[in-house]
Amino acid sequence: MPTKIILRGRKVVGGCAEGEAIVTQDTISGWGGINEKDGTVIERRHELRGRSFKDKVLVFPGAKGSSGWSAYFHMARLNGVAPRAMIFNKMTTKVALGAVVTRAPAMTDLEQDPLLVIETGDWVKVDADNGVVEILKRRREGAG
Amino acid sequence: MRELARKGFDAVYSELNLDSPEIVEVPRVVANTCQSITGIDNERWRIQGISDDLADQQKQAEAYFGRRGITMLATCTPYQVGNVPVKGEHCAWMESSAVVYCNSVLGARTNTEGKESTGAAALTGRIPYWGYHITENRGGTHLVEVEIEVDDIMDWGLLGYYLGEIVDDGIPVLTGRCHQPNLIKLKQFGAAAASSGGVEMYHIPEVTPEARSIEEAFCGNRIKHTLQYGATERQIAYENLNSATDRNVDFIMLGCPHNSIDQVWLIASLLEGRKISQNAQLWVHMPRALREVADRNGHTGIITDAGGVVMSDTCPAISRHMPRGTKVVATDSAKQAHYLPATTGVSTWFGSVKDCVEAALAGRWSGGLQ
Numbered sequence: 243m244p245t246k247i248i249l250r251g252r253k254v255v256g257g258c259a260e261g262e263a264i265v266t267q268d269t270i271s272g273w274g275g276i277n278e279k280d281g282t283v284i285e286r287r288h289e290l291r292g293r294s295f296k297d298k299v300l301v302f303p304g305a306k307g308s309s310g311w312s313a314y315f316h317m318a319r320l321n322g323v324a325p326r327a328m329i330f331n332k333m334t335t336k337v338a339l340g341a342v343v344t345r346a347p348a349m350t351d352l353e354q355d356p357l358l359v360i361e362t363g364d365w366v367k368v369d370a371d372n373g374v375v376e377i378l379k380r381r382r383e384g385a386g
Numbered sequence: 387m388r389e390l391a392r393k394g395f396d397a398v399y400s401e402l403n404l405d406s407p408e409i410v411e412v413p414r415v416v417a418n419t420c421q422s423i424t425g426i427d428n429e430r431w432r433i434q435g436i437s438d439d440l441a442d443q444q445k446q447a448e449a450y451f452g453r454r455g456i457t458m459l460a461t462c463t464p465y466q467v468g469n470v471p472v473k474g475e476h477c478a479w480m481e482s483s484a485v486v487y488c489n490s491v492l493g494a495r496t497n498t499e500g501k502e503s504t505g506a507a508a509l510t511g512r513i514p515y516w517g518y519h520i521t522e523n524r525g526g527t528h529l530v531e532v533e534i535e536v537d538d539i540m541d542w543g544l545l546g547y548y549l550g551e552i553v554d555d556g557i558p559v560l561t562g563r564c565h566q567p568n569l570i571k572l573k574q575f576g577a578a579a580a581s582s583g584g585v586e587m588y589h590i591p592e593v594t595p596e597a598r599s600i601e602e603a604f605c606g607n608r609i610k611h612t613l614q615y616g617a618t619e620r621q622i623a624y625e626n627l628n629s630a631t632d633r634n635v636d637f638i639m640l641g642c643p644h645n646s647i648d649q650v651w652l653i654a655s656l657l658e659g660r661k662i663s664q665n666a667q668l669w670v671h672m673p674r675a676l677r678e679v680a681d682r683n684g685h686t687g688i689i690t691d692a693g694g695v696v697m698s699d700t701c702p703a704i705s706r707h708m709p710r711g712t713k714v715v716a717t718d719s720a721k722q723a724h725y726l727p728a729t730t731g732v733s734t735w736f737g738s739v740k741d742c743v744e745a746a747l748a749g750r751w752s753g754g755l756q
Contacts, residue, residue: 269554269584274703274725284728286629306554306584308725309480312500316405317387334555334584335497335517343405343502 247359247377249352253370254328254338257347260367261326263360263377264298266290269332272340273310281323299366300325301356304332311336316343327368329356329375349375391443395450403505412454412509419508420457420464421448422481423644425705427697428460428674434700434707456508460699461673463573463644465492468675473595476519478507482586483577483643483721489587491572493595495519498586518586524596525605526589528553532562533616539574540738542567543720545615546575548623550583552613559589559603562615567593570646577643578720582626624755627723630714630733634665637712637732638746640739641671642701642719647679649739650696654685656743657692663749667695667709674698694746706730716745716753 268289270276275285281296305311318324328341328348341348347370352359356375360366363380390398393409400406424444427434431441448458459467462481471477471494479485479496488494497517499507507513517523528549536545542564549558558579567575567590579585589597597603640653653670662668670689672680677698680686686696702708703725708715716735717723723736735745741753 274581274729286724286727287626304555304584306550307482307581309482309485309498309500311498312502313402316402316502320401332555334586335499335503335514336584339500339503343500 245379247379249354249356249359249375249377250373251329251349251352251375253373254333254348254350255341255344255346256371258367258369258371259299259326259347260365261297261299263301263362263364263366264290264293264295265301265357265360265362267303267357269303269306271307272305272312272314272336273308275307276314276318278314278317279321279323281318281325294323295325296323298325299327299329299368301329301360301366303357304330305334305337305340309336312339312343315340319344319346327366327370329360329366329368331355331357349373395447398447399451399505403501405502412451415455415508416511417478417508418469419455420459420469421451422460422464422484423462423701423704424460424699425707427699430695430697433695433697434705435710436705436707459673459675461644462642462701463673466569466644466646466676467673476513478504478513480504482580483573486576486580486586486588487573489518489524490576490589490594498584522605524587525557525607526559526603526609527556528558528611528613529600529609530558530560530562531612531614532560532564533614534563534620536564538738539571540718541620542571542575543578543718543736544620544623544627546578546585547582547627547720547724548615548619550579550581550585551626553583553585555584555586556611557587557589558585559591559597559600561591561600564590570649573643573646574720578724581721581724621755624736627720627736628734629723629727630735630751632714632733633751635714635716635735635745635749635751636666637709637715638666638668638742639671639702639708639715639717639719639722640668640742642703642717642722644701645670645672645676647672647676647683650676650680650685650689651683652739653743654688656740657694658688660692660747662693662746665749666746668693668746669702670694670696671701672696672698702726703729708732714751716742716751718742
């Protein structure tokens, strides 16, 4: 059986959604940092460059850069390429507004650092209404 | 988006500026509100490669929202053209380079808002009271010991670009060998720090209004993080910004954040009586209100005679329009050098205004760290 981890945290945007995690240690720019048509990260020196968060649970430290953060995640949602849910560490106006207009469940202030607990490929359920994140660790090669 | 535009300006404002699929009839604004930078120069859109239809739509939108009280400054630097909040005034600004200037240099208070929250704030005169609106959140987080001379515009850009990446959304406090800055230097510095990172405020003791001393800059808190900025850090920032390898330059972009009139004068002085290369194009960007001044001063004429274009209302990063076929760009803006490769696929050289003007004249990049 895959390992299941449960973390409690604070709701930013309500709702419940699950999906495969895409995790980055780098903060994300909205405007100038993502392609709002396909959900890929485009920043030149970014860990996720060329990878899309479409239909994934996006786990990241927080927002940086332009004030167009919300506008680009808003358009990503209108274009059908938004993440299914968001988990982040650092609350700012940029990321809060961005999460609200993305209209996907979002949480912050988890009891353990999600960037250390969650890895890309894990299956993550974000139950923001109840303040709970469930993580099913992806099965490792050679394990079990 | 085109479908949205067909439904009219209220529908566009409702969706994009209020996050409301339900169409709200936009009333007059109640807060002092201005239009930020746009994608289209209202007079030179054809040079940008923008269709007449789109330009016409922007003009109609401006007339529509102008009648509702939105001031069409159409610049990323409203503080250069009359929108200058006083210390302590609560604002709801977007444009990251203007936000950091507003908090740090003016001592007014704003978070980095977005399109939807500023759209609502314009109509209600309200914005959440948290973050940078609250005194306790405005104290420094990092003491930065500047160990090398930071004086010219390019060096302020490099310092900002380096710091943003290190402190993220922290509040750096500069000490050491940075010389007395001016509006231009702090404009470039803040824009760079808000591109590589998320800096929304900084302090320079004895210069910025909420920091008469280092102690005051930290709001009396203990200094938890100290970092140094020396020759090595400067080199790192420079290399991170310069993504180009081909020295043949197609396009030179000056004016991000929008140029001040003195910057345009400097560009005109460097170009006077000379011609830019046939292989290169030069665009100089500024607020439309200052363009009027540049026209009257004769700066515009000098730049145009040399083969350059003076534009207002927009910039390449916002419009994503550059001269056709552009592959290599030279710019004096760390912000453009950071964003253009990601959004348009070009590669960039970053340097001083003089390096950039030389590149325009020769069609070749010969700049570098001095």
